Amino acid sequence: MPKSQISAAARIHPLARAFYARDPRRVARELLGKILTRQVAGGVRLTARIVEVEAYLGKNDPAAHTFGGLTARNSVLFGPPGHAYVYFIYGNHYCLNVSCEPDGCAGGVLFRALEPLSGVEEMARARGVELNGPKDLVKLTAGPGRLCEALSITRSRDNGCDLTSAKSSLWIGDDGTRARGIRTTPRIGVTKAADKPWRYLLNGNPFVSRPHFK
DNA sequence: ATATCGATTATCT
């Protein structure tokens, strides 16, 4: 195989801001198969493929954190697209979103599950998980709270982070992989607008948080 | 395999 193809497949390039300046449902669908990268101290790079996301609309979506308007917590979602919105939930967990739509509009996409690609040992340490076999890998990043813990994502560290720059410690890139078998279901854990099918996942991927949805 | 429940706190009413 030509050398150029090898390096092309390995190279991850950041998604441009324009990618996020659209309807969150479109962004969510197209984020499947992309790569979330966490650069940690010591030059270690943690990477994981996005396999499950949910869209939250900037308008007319009662399940969205922005439904009631601008607050201190949700202000990043009202800002320019491509930035991290991190919130704390249930007294225990952080969840990661990326802001969508143009500046002033408040849509976003929640990251629900990732497939670990590199830095698995670091993720296991952050999660407090002992790795004894391939089956333990799903405990690392299958779930919005879990993936944040695996990548050490917190509100104080990462809220507002620019996810379009490879210079950021957290950013999103494309390695050329084409997502296949996209499925939609209602969103998990929401009590309002529970009928809207705005959860997107890679059908059959073992790292999805809830593969068997009723 | 599915159901239920407790933990724990930032945020908003």
Place this chain on the structure above:
DNA sequence: GATAATCGATATG
């Protein structure tokens, strides 16, 4: 003072 875009443990079939 109530709620929440969750997780892990426990119970039961």
